[in-house]
Every structure is written in structure tokens, then in C-alpha cells.
Amino acid sequence: MKNIFFLLLTLLLIRCSSKDNNEKHIVISQPHTSVADVVNFSDYFEIIEVINLESSDSSIIDYTHKIVFDDFYFILGGGAVYKFDKTGKYILKVKRGEDGPNAIKNLTDLILLKNENRLWIYDSHHRRISQFDYNLIFEINYDLDYPLFGLEKLETGLIGSPGYMMVVKEPYSLFRFSGKNLATGYSLEETTMGFDIEKSDYLHIFRHDYFSELETGDLDFVNSFNDTIYNINQNGESSIKYVIDFKDKRVLEGELVNKGYTSIVDVFNYINSTDKSFNIGNIFESNNSLIYRFFNSGKPYFSIYDKKNNKLTSGQIIKFNYKGQEIAFPIDEEMRIGSFGNGKGYLSITSESSVIGENQKVFNTQDGDNPIIIIFNEK
């Protein structure tokens, strides 16, 4: 009798806990936003530093997909991983396409192992992790055998996403691996977050902003096609955290399936021809705020959600104070928002006058220069 009672109690507790996981999320109501709307970034964050990355023929970067920092800035570009010092002086890079055991074809993700002074580069083409020291000297490869577009290290293993690409027998977006290190290896434990199989035919998205590190060590995982942000804890367990509700501007499932699309270009062309909003990404979350970017009619917008006051501000123009001056410019598609995982975040913005205009003088930059990295933390 005692056993049955404890069993029932345990089942009840598990059920409640599971229910909480799915129901205790925040729905952020995202209103339609105009190109003239301004987000005052300085209301929420303070700019700590602006880094002008050295621009030479060797150090020029295509995209700033991700930045990690530990005494040096390591930047994941489309064609290389670059190392810059704290002041932005270029040191060296590892290029894609070079021959040898560390040959990299698809630079997918960059993971910092701070305690070990090591970097992992994930190559979705070779499906492997390549370990480098901070001098970007190659050390070891590990074949994970799954073509993932995002990968992060947890205390108990790894968490990765193939996006909407079907890489196992069933269509799943989140893969959890158990293991401690490359020497003892990792094994696939769980695949979750199923999706409509048709999406795997045309919704391959090679993006770099699936995961964002929180101050607690947990991760945010963004699923841009259901406008949902999940929390991933250090055991790799996921729970819904935020749902961005675009209301009547939401892209419906029926607009994504059974439409005869052949590629992601078809999907984007269709959505951009409507007034629908979509493509949540570039997440940064601090104790009090959540930043996310989205697109409407082909233009990028971003929002800051004030968690304490349940208040949302959105726009296409970012405004902040820097060196006693008020800076304002429209964000462009190239802007990246990311997290260093210690409460600090970064914005990577283009140096081009076509975007930042007269602000080039303030940032001491010119057309053709590398992006400007703006480091910020919560006020």
C-alpha cells in the first residue's frame, strides 16, 4: 500500500512538473512595427566598449556569424575563424578549404572551452569537431557523424540542431548527445522537436544563431519557424520559454506546407511578398531583458522585451549613447546580436556609410572596413 502511494505521488509530481514545463512560458505579443520605429538601446543596456577590428587584406571578414571571447576575440566568419586581440588587432586565422587533417568545408559553429584554453570548430560537411588551441594550432578531430548547424557543449554532453534537415530516420530539430570529452567520445541519446517531414525538403537553413548562452550556463534555443524560444538546461532538457506571437501577421503552417515550394528561396520570396513577420533569430537574454530579431517584408527589425515590466519595444532604428553622443541608424540584415555567456552581449554592425552614415566619424571607420563590434551589458 505504501509503495502504491509513493508510486502515485511520484507519478503525480512528474506529471505536474511536465505540465509546468510546457505551460509556464511567456507569450510576447509582437505588434506590427514600422521602419521609422526607434529602439532606445540605452534604456536597457550600457555600451562597455566598441572594438574596431583591424581591416587588412588578411583580416577582412565576410560575416560575423559568432564571437567568443577569452582574452582574445575569436570570430566565426563564413570562410574562416579569425583571432583578434582585445584592442581589435588581427593576429591570425584558420581558413576553410585548406588541405590536411584539419581541412574544414562548412564552418558551422565555434565553441569556446575556457577552462582548457581550447576552441572547437564544427564542420557540418565532415560532421566533425576539430579542436584547436588558442594559437589556432590544430590538435584533434572527432567525428560526431551528424550534419548539425548549431552545436553547444553542456556539462553532461552536447546539444545540436540540424535545423529542418532530416538527418535521422524521423524529422527532429534537436539532438542531445551524452559524453564528457573528445577522448571518451559522445553518443546520441535523444532526438526531440519533430517537424513536418515536408519541411525537410526545402527548409534547410544554414544559420548560426540557434543557441545563445545565458548567465546561468543554460542555453536559449530558437526555433524560427514556430516563433518559439526554448530553454535548454545543462542536462540537455528543453522547455518552452517564450512564444513570439505575431498575431494576424504570423506565418501559418498552411503557408509552409503543401505549397509546392522547392527551396527556402521560394519560401522567403512568398513571405516577403506578404506583410507577415517571421524568422526569429539573434537572441540575447539577460536577467531583465530579451533581445530578438525578426523580419517583415524582407526588412530586419528587432525587439527588446523587458521581463520585469512585461514591456516590449520594437523598431528598425537602433539608438544608443556612446562617448556622450546619441547614435542612431537603421539595422541591416548583416547586424548580429550575440551573447558571451557572462551577462555581456555584442552587436556586430557594418562599417559602411550606406548603413551607419555620418556615424562613421564617431566609430573612426570607413567603407570597406571590418564590422564594428559593440560590447554591452545590462544596466
Added chain:
Amino acid sequence: MKNRYLVFFILLLGCNKGEEKVISDVKQVKTLGEMVNEGLNSNIFYSSFSNKFPVETNAILFVIPNSSCFNCFEDLVQDLSIFYKKNSFKNIIVLKNDNIKEREVRFSLQDVTRMENIEILDIANNQLIVPHDFFPELGFIRNGNLSCIEVFEQGNEKKIKDYFEFLNLMVVN
């Protein structure tokens, strides 16, 4: 065999003389290989434009597509880089629209030549060539005369090889 020499001779004329439309357009072809082998031509490959650039200009004209992306024409740039090194070329003239960032140009051509050797012109001020929406175009400028304009579709490596082989064989030497 004789026919092949005739085709080469015609191509040579097409790229070097200031003539307009040496051969009339017969049909659209997919590769320069076909063009060389069959004596056909694409739209303006055989056209030659005089006095469009200063007479001392010897360079490749690189026309960035309307919707550019940094890593979309790596194969073309790789072969362009080999061509520049082989022939000790330095200068490139780039045509681009306002939407293309100078950093894109700089990044794309970093292995070809140094930034100071790249002259960037606004396509709006140059009615000579209409840029392709997605694919880059190259042209060859010798003594200020522009010729050998060709569009390079992504993934058509044979066309790239044939183009530079043609320039190496028939124009530069």
C-alpha cells in the same frame, strides 16, 4: 582542325579589335567550351567597346551581381586569382550598385589583388553593362578597350576554366 584555327582567329578579333558585334548572335550557349568548339557566341562576348576607359587601362572588369553575397562566386575568384598571378596583373575595376558593401568587394577579391589596386565604380554611372541579378560578369580591358564580357553562373566550373584559358591563350600572350 582548320576550322578550329578559324574560330580562334575570329575570337581573337572579337576580343582585340574595336569592332561592334563581330559575329551576329546565333543562339544562346551554355559554356565557353561550346563557344570555342562550335564557333557560337553569347550575347556580348564578341562585342568590343572602345574608349570607355582611359587608354592606359589594362585590367579585368568585375561586375558584381545586383544581389551579391560574399561567398557566392568563390570558384570564379579562385581562377581569377591564378590568372592575375600568372600574368602579373594588378588592377581590377569593379562595377557595383549601392546595395553592395565595399567590404564585400574587398573580401571577395582579397586573394586576387590588394585593396589599393581595386577601383570601385558605381553601376548607376555606367550604362555599359547591366549586372545580372545573381551571377557575376567579367570583362577584359586592354589599352582602355573592353571586350570578352561573360556571365558566370554558379557551379559552371567548366565555363570559368574555358574563359581564363581563352584569355591566357588568345589575349594576354
